[in-house]
Amino acid sequence: MEEKIINMAFANLEKHTGIKGNFTTSNNEQDGKVELIFPDGRKEFFIAEVKKEIRNHQLLQLIEGNTKTKRTNNLLLIAENIFPKTKEVLRMNNVAWLDIAGNIFLHTDKHHVWIEGHKKIKIQGKELNRAFTATGLKVLYLFLIEENLLNQPYRYIAEEAGVALGNINYIINGLKVQKFLILHDKKRMMLINKAALLQKWMAAYEEKLKTTLHIGNFRFFTNDDYYEWKKWQLEPDKTFWGGEPAGDIMTNYLKPEIFTLYTEEIQNTLMKKYRLIPDPQGKVKVYKKFWKGQQTFNSTVVHPLLAYTDLMNTGDRRCMETAEKIYNELLRNQLQ
Numbered sequence: 001m002e003e004k005i006i007n008m009a010f011a012n013l014e015k016h017t018g019i020k021g022n023f024t025t026s027n028n029e030q031d032g033k034v035e036l037i038f039p040d041g042r043k044e045f046f047i048a049e050v051k052k053e054i055r056n057h058q059l060l061q062l063i064e065g066n067t068k069t070k071r072t073n074n075l076l077l078i079a080e081n082i083f084p085k086t087k088e089v090l091r092m093n094n095v096a097w098l099d100i101a102g103n104i105f106l107h108t109d110k111h112h113v114w115i116e117g118h119k120k121i122k123i124q125g126k127e128l129n130r131a132f133t134a135t136g137l138k139v140l141y142l143f144l145i146e147e148n149l150l151n152q153p154y155r156y157i158a159e160e161a162g163v164a165l166g167n168i169n170y171i172i173n174g175l176k177v178q179k180f181l182i183l184h185d186k187k188r189m190m191l192i193n194k195a196a197l198l199q200k201w202m203a204a205y206e207e208k209l210k211t212t213l214h215i216g217n218f219r220f221f222t223n224d225d226y227y228e229w230k231k232w233q234l235e236p237d238k239t240f241w242g243g244e245p246a247g248d249i250m251t252n253y254l255k256p257e258i259f260t261l262y263t264e265e266i267q268n269t270l271m272k273k274y275r276l277i278p279d280p281q282g283k284v285k286v287y288k289k290f291w292k293g294q295q296t297f298n299s300t301v302v303h304p305l306l307a308y309t310d311l312m313n314t315g316d317r318r319c320m321e322t323a324e325k326i327y328n329e330l331l332r333n334q335l336q
Contacts, residue, residue: 002031002050005080005100012102016118019104023048034076036106044108046076046096053081055199059312060320063093074108081120083207089315131174132200135163137209138290139171140201143191144335145295145303150181150189162292194335198305206313213290215267219282221275226283229259232274236299239263239270240289243314246307247322250297250330254322260310262289262302304330 010021018039025032034046049062054077062077077090077097087105090097091114096106101118130136139161142149149157154168172189175181180197184190191197220226229245241249243260263270263286270276276284295303302310304326311323327335 005050005052006078008100009078009098009102012100012118013098013104016102016115017104017113019113034078038111042110044074044106044111046074048076048078051077051079053203054079054083054086055203059086059089059315060317062090062095063317074106076106083203085206085313085315087116092315129174129177130167130170131178131180132204132208134209134212135167136171136174137201137205138163139168140175140197141205141291141305142293142295143175144194144198144201145305147191147334150191160293162290198335202309202312205309209290210287213262213287215263215286215288216278217280217282218271218276218284218286219279220284221277225275229256234261234300235263235265235273237294237296238289239265240296240300240302242287242302242306243285243310244319244322246297246301247311247319247326249301250304250307251322251325253325254318257283258314259284261286262306263287264289 006021006023010023014020020037022035022037023032024035031050032048034048036044036046038044051058054062062075074096077095078099079097080100082090082097082099082103087097087103091105094107096104096108098104099120101120103116103118105114106112107114131140139157142157142161149160150172152160155165157168158165172181175191175197178200180191180193181189182192230249234240240246240262241260242262244254244256244258245260247254248256261270261284265273267286270286271278276282276286297304297307301307308323308326308331311319311326314320
């Protein structure tokens, strides 16, 4: 798989830019070394990491690894697929990347190259896996939180997730195909590779589900509202803090800058009750609540798994450090 990723990435890079790439394996430095030859004959050398996809939990490792390797060579991430938000985070931290479509970012003393827009390519055609559609992600969220739901009647699972009954069998089969679910003792199903499953869910949630839940962005009516957000009387079991506020409440480690809310309340009610003003650039981001039961930290704060996901997907170092605290203190045991 890695060889196919490298070959396709280099082939499309040369097609679009004229830049040629050579890869040599190395046992000592990441996955290997890369030589890029530019049309003017100049060369750049990189230590390479090759991945099918880059997960959010790997971002800090790449950023820190890039800092270390810059003492000798630059780091280049080569991947089949890199989500737009991940590309942005890597670029902000000056980590070079290349995907198999030939999109690239690198900034060195000799060259600055940033090319986007070439359509995402899959190495081989695959059938749609229902487990990672927007509908499947809602069901999978419940499985990650309450694994016992796997062995409840399909009708009950569908009701808890708020999805159509016919989806459940496809979602279960999708998890089996990707080796995240097995039959245990010939009767009960159980999840396996949970940490990897969570990372895949997180990436898909950001790209496929969260955008469909977005109600709008808002700003605070006054600066005092910004500093006194903890005094807000959120409607219990209807409106919940997510993201940075949830991280602050759970760890007391983070001062929020972006305020995420998940809610069942209508927009006019939210604006009146919480003194919010619509603003596309506002720091209060409101999303529809997508779960039905009590899968939360408390009556006004989302479950740690969702808070962890929101924080990791920001790409912000302080937020990701807070997310790691949540994982270690509240999630690790159930996801091992």
